[in-house]
Amino acid sequence: MGRQPAFAAAGHAGSLGRRLSPDGLGTVVVVRLQEFWTRMHELFGSMRAESVARDHVLSAVGGRTAVEAIEAGVALRKVWLAICEEYDVPPKKR
Numbered sequence: 001m002g003r004q005p006a007f008a009a010a011g012h013a014g015s016l017g018r019r020l021s022p023d024g025l026g027t028v029v030v031v032r033l034q035e036f037w038t039r040m041h042e043l044f045g046s047m048r049a050e051s052v053a054r055d056h057v058l059s060a061v062g063g064r065t066a067v068e069a070i071e072a073g074v075a076l077r078k079v080w081l082a083i084c085e086e087y088d089v090p091p092k093k094r
Helices: 014-020 026-044 046-055 066-071 076-086
Strands: none
Touching: 026 046, 026 076, 046 066, 066 076
16 A cells, blocks of 8 residues: 555644644644645545645646645645646636
């Protein structure tokens, strides 16, 4: 079995949220990650959302996947907007 993606943690935010916020803002990061994943699932469906986040390389975030960008500390808003650009998401859904 391969490496489990960071977003596979409980609610997609578990250890990733804590790792991104060593300054004690873990709750804020977790809430933002939950919102990010809620939007991803609404847009793509649960199976495709995780595939898009894990597999699709986004030039707007340094040639990383969404998961890699989030783990590297790229702002969630920037990652979300990069996905929206790549997939021509209407402005109302951004």
